[in-house]
Amino acid sequence: MKEGSPITMEIGFDRPLPVITPETAHFWEGTREGELRLQHCVDCGRGYFPPRPFCPRCTGANIEISVASGRATLLSYVISHLPAPGFTPPYVIAIVQLEEGPQMLTNVIGCEPSPEVLALDMPLKAQFTRASDEITLVLFAPEDRS
Amino acid sequence: MTRRARAAIVGAAETTEMGRIPNASQVQLHADAALNALADAGLTTSDIDGIATAGETPESIAMYLGIAPRWIDATGVGGCSFLMHVRHAVAAIEAGDASTVLITHGESGRSQIAAASFPHPIPGSLSQQFETPYGTVGPPTMFTLPVLRYLKHYGLGEEALAEVAVVQRKWAAMNPRASQRDPITIDDVMQSRMIAYPFRKLMCCLVTDGGGALVVTAADRAADFPRPPVYVLGTGESVETPMVSQMADLTSSAAFRISGAQAFADAGIAHSDVDHAMFYDAFAHLPLYGLEDLGFCARGEAAAFVAEGHTGPGGSLPVNTNGGGLSYMHSGMYGMYAIQESVRQLRGIAAAQVPGARVSVTHGVGGMFASSATLVLANEHP
Numbered sequence: 001m002k003e004g005s006p007i008t009m010e011i012g013f014d015r016p017l018p019v020i021t022p023e024t025a026h027f028w029e030g031t032r033e034g035e036l037r038l039q040h041c042v043d044c045g046r047g048y049f050p051p052r053p054f055c056p057r058c059t060g061a062n063i064e065i066s067v068a069s070g071r072a073t074l075l076s077y078v079i080s081h082l083p084a085p086g087f088t089p090p091y092v093i094a095i096v097q098l099e100e101g102p103q104m105l106t107n108v109i110g111c112e113p114s115p116e117v118l119a120l121d122m123p124l125k126a127q128f129t130r131a132s133d134e135i136t137l138v139l140f141a142p143e144d145r146s
Numbered sequence: 147m148t149r150r151a152r153a154a155i156v157g158a159a160e161t162t163e164m165g166r167i168p169n170a171s172q173v174q175l176h177a178d179a180a181l182n183a184l185a186d187a188g189l190t191t192s193d194i195d196g197i198a199t200a201g202e203t204p205e206s207i208a209m210y211l212g213i214a215p216r217w218i219d220a221t222g223v224g225g226c227s228f229l230m231h232v233r234h235a236v237a238a239i240e241a242g243d244a245s246t247v248l249i250t251h252g253e254s255g256r257s258q259i260a261a262a263s264f265p266h267p268i269p270g271s272l273s274q275q276f277e278t279p280y281g282t283v284g285p286p287t288m289f290t291l292p293v294l295r296y297l298k299h300y301g302l303g304e305e306a307l308a309e310v311a312v313v314q315r316k317w318a319a320m321n322p323r324a325s326q327r328d329p330i331t332i333d334d335v336m337q338s339r340m341i342a343y344p345f346r347k348l349m350c351c352l353v354t355d356g357g358g359a360l361v362v363t364a365a366d367r368a369a370d371f372p373r374p375p376v377y378v379l380g381t382g383e384s385v386e387t388p389m390v391s392q393m394a395d396l397t398s399s400a401a402f403r404i405s406g407a408q409a410f411a412d413a414g415i416a417h418s419d420v421d422h423a424m425f426y427d428a429f430a431h432l433p434l435y436g437l438e439d440l441g442f443c444a445r446g447e448a449a450a451f452v453a454e455g456h457t458g459p460g461g462s463l464p465v466n467t468n469g470g471g472l473s474y475m476h477s478g479m480y481g482m483y484a485i486q487e488s489v490r491q492l493r494g495i496a497a498a499q500v501p502g503a504r505v506s507v508t509h510g511v512g513g514m515f516a517s518s519a520t521l522v523l524a525n526e527h528p
Contacts, residue, residue: 018275105391
């Protein structure tokens with residue numbers, strides 16, 4: 001198995017954390033090891049998210065788990081000025097599109113939360129951010145591709 | 147395509163008060179609206195054999211009003227549930243499962259008296275695992291998420307959202323029951339407090355108290371009631387996803403497209419037949435998505451359509467003529483108020499009446515683009 005990305009811990013985690021279910025256990029095991037694990041359908045070749053033990057397109061159960069690159073682009077976002085447990089407004093809530101295709105909700109960190117900095121389609125890189133012994137969240141930061 | 151009236155709305159009313167109602171609980175708001183709608187229809191509770199509601203349960207409405215129904219519908223998929231209740235009531239009446247259906251809504255959104263809270267995702271649900279951890283604190287940070295993609299895709303600025311709020315305030319200014327009636331400018335909207343960029347306060351709906359109720363029965367009985375009947379010509383509904391991040395296309399709602407197309411086909415009407423429309427507007431982008439996804443405008447052209455005044459007073463397609471969720475009222479599940487305004491327009495009694503309105507389209511949304519329903523209503527038996 002390839003070595004996962006480094007795990008960082010940079011946010012105070014008063015935020016509500018995921019309650020893991022049988023169908024998502026592989027995903028959260030992956031993030032603990034610095035891996036963004038996606039499922040894809042062997043029969044129709046599509047990667048998909050969120051997790052489930054069958055393909056949402058063809059309902060086939062011939063599913064493999066692969067490690068995503070962690071690269072994504074910024075599809076859309078808001079900069080919330082509302083109070084939220086575990087967050088200091090303003091903060092960025094974003095929909096990103098993974099290089100492999102699926103969309104995910106996340107936070108964009110590591111840059112000013114301003115429209116001048118956050119250009120749609122900008123490249124992002126997964127940041128594995130430990131929240132508890134059980135949960136490591138996948139946040140994203142601008143990727144320096146220079 | 148043959149037009150036909152599938153059923154009729156023969157009673158319609160809102161709560162006696164609207165906006166801030168500190169002396170009534172949620173169930174009492176349902177009951178106040180229900181009793182007003184029954185009076186409007188010249189009926190009593192003993193005439194009702196079907197109950198549909200959301201927010202409250204059919205059993206709470208049955209007990210509180212003293213009704214023993216033989217048909218109930220508790221479809222609760224957010225703010226468009228009441229449009230679906232009309233659709234389902236039509237089918238039940240056609241099937242003979244009910245003859246006279248009461249649909250109730252009431253919400254103490256502002257005063258929070260025995261109010262249902264905004265539903266938190268079930269712990270362990272996919273929404274809770276993959277959206278809630280990222281600071282999504284309700285609709286202002288979720289319903290708004292697709293919009294920057296929409297604006298960028300069509301080369302639009304934030305002013306496109308502000309235009310919607312400005313036009314709807316023009317309608318609200320003519321409505322004495324509207325919560326916000328003072329005229330506003332694009333600058334006013336663009337300088338109002340930032341809620342969740344690009345959404346500012348005046349692009350977001352109000353939070354108020356109110357309710358509404360409808361009485362639906364067979365079209366062939368409709369002439370026997372005191373008020374002019376409003377016929378249900380066509381209906382549609384659909385759902386897409388409870389997770390806004392999983393919308394297939396952030397610039398268009400699949401549920402809107404399916405629901406709208408179904409309602410138009412069911413009614414056998416063309417867009418040129420429509421005199422008036424209501425697009426559920428919890429936030430300023432929703433009328434833009436609605437205009438495009440229901441085919442009133444080509445994709446990307448709704449903002450110009452609004453800016454050119456077509457949806458405003460004197461325009462070719464008056465939209466959200468009560469002032470909408472942005473200016474009239476928004477208790478949390480706004481769909482009932484959109485239906486009520488369509489009914490008023492078709493009865494010719496709206497505060498900002500569209501002269502000669504004969505066909506009205508009411509289009510609703512639930513959740514964050516999660517669900518949708520559409521009604522085509524008319525005041526003439528086809």
